Amino acid sequence: MQIGIPREIKNHEYRVGATPDCVRAYCQAGHRVLVQRGAGEGAGFDDAVYGRAGATLVADAAGVYGAAELILKVKEPLAPEFELLRPGQLLFTYLHLAAYPEVAEALLARRVTAIAYETIQLPDGSLPCLTPMSAIAGRLSVQQGAKYLERRFGGRGVLLGGVPGVARGHVVVVGAGIVGTEAAKMAVGLGAEVTVLDISQRRLMQLEDLFGSRVQTLYSNEANLEQSLQRADVVVGAVLIPGARAPKLIRREHLASMPKGAIVVDVAIDQGGCAETSVATTHDEPIRVVDSILHYAVPNMPAAVARTATLALTSVTRPYALLLANLGFDGAANERLELSKGLNTRDGAVTHATVAAALEVHRGG
Numbered sequence: 001m002q003i004g005i006p007r008e009i010k011n012h013e014y015r016v017g018a019t020p021d022c023v024r025a026y027c028q029a030g031h032r033v034l035v036q037r038g039a040g041e042g043a044g045f046d047d048a049v050y051g052r053a054g055a056t057l058v059a060d061a062a063g064v065y066g067a068a069e070l071i072l073k074v075k076e077p078l079a080p081e082f083e084l085l086r087p088g089q090l091l092f093t094y095l096h097l098a099a100y101p102e103v104a105e106a107l108l109a110r111r112v113t114a115i116a117y118e119t120i121q122l123p124d125g126s127l128p129c130l131t132p133m134s135a136i137a138g139r140l141s142v143q144q145g146a147k148y149l150e151r152r153f154g155g156r157g158v159l160l161g162g163v164p165g166v167a168r169g170h171v172v173v174v175g176a177g178i179v180g181t182e183a184a185k186m187a188v189g190l191g192a193e194v195t196v197l198d199i200s201q202r203r204l205m206q207l208e209d210l211f212g213s214r215v216q217t218l219y220s221n222e223a224n225l226e227q228s229l230q231r232a233d234v235v236v237g238a239v240l241i242p243g244a245r246a247p248k249l250i251r252r253e254h255l256a257s258m259p260k261g262a263i264v265v266d267v268a269i270d271q272g273g274c275a276e277t278s279v280a281t282t283h284d285e286p287i288r289v290v291d292s293i294l295h296y297a298v299p300n301m302p303a304a305v306a307r308t309a310t311l312a313l314t315s316v317t318r319p320y321a322l323l324l325a326n327l328g329f330d331g332a333a334n335e336r337l338e339l340s341k342g343l344n345t346r347d348g349a350v351t352h353a354t355v356a357a358a359l360e361v362h363r364g365g
Ligand SMILES: NC(=O)c1ccc[n+]([C@@H]2O[C@H](COP(=O)([O-])OP(=O)(O)OC[C@H]3O[C@@H](n4cnc5c(N)ncnc54)[C@H](O)[C@@H]3O)[C@@H](O)[C@H]2O)c1
Pocket: 133, 134, 135, 137, 174, 175, 176, 177, 178, 179, 180, 197, 198, 199, 200, 203, 220, 238, 239, 240, 241, 246, 247, 249, 266, 267, 268, 269, 270, 271, 298, 299, 300, 301, 302
């Protein structure tokens, strides 16, 4: 099969759909891999390295989309890419079609077989192609929180680990899933005082098993949240109710009780955010200040660490991409059932129930 790796065109998206190492594996399996020049630059992979791995370098996106039967990307296609997509072409990437109905319409019109990383689901409910990005966002959340706590960024000038004789900073993590656990790991590593809240007893027990007395676990309820926020330097918003918008747990009136210059890193912003006062920001201008509290609410945090994120993402997508290239969609989905859940559009029809429902609402509106 001909596999195409275009350069991402979304603002500040530096990740790439395949590393040179992946390209070597695809070529060794007998496939031809077309890589758009500069595709891996943002993640630190030069054209020459792709060339040595066996890729055919192509000057522009049209050259990649025009020849490839399977396109490996990171983000959903944008308007300039729509017209390059061809009927029957396999597209394997993050899509979030419920949030981007215009992309769904384009995939339907172009009759693309689109498989979304984020809806590939194992029988235990886990999302193997989403987990590494949540892990990255969780770890990054504390790193960003620590940075913007610095005085020159408007933070309250607290060092999370403190120093002997001076109190540590306090990190409050709301939601103890993948993001929350990784955030807690980083906060503990920096020597901060850490409180984690969740509604799931199972998750809280797992956290206690992991961290022992280094982390205070609390049931997520109004009283515990209020008390935790009053002493918070960094708050990490990491709740998720699958398929729904994030609950607005941190309300505007809570901000007044928090120390001035504290920061809310609302990782859940891609689901609307769990602070009432969060508005999506960008890597260019990540911080908004509301009532003297900093808010960091960047929906594509992993792009900031494009190299790590590319290596993590392509490690989990590579086996699926190889199967798709070897067997086509039906053969691949026969071998790995979770790929069926990944299928979002085919032959001009939506094949995923949630996406179909979201599109219905959009069309109705
Ligand atoms: N901004 C980014 O770049 C970025 C990157 C990756 C993930 N995310 C987002 O981060 C969020 C968390 O992702 P995850 O993978 O950790 O999800 P997850 O499902 O692993 O964890 C979510 C946790 O929230 C808990 N929860 C639900 N309601 C709660 C409540 N009222 N109070 C406290 N906890 C509650 C759940 O019990 C669960 O443990 C998602 O919205 C995800 O899309 C954002």
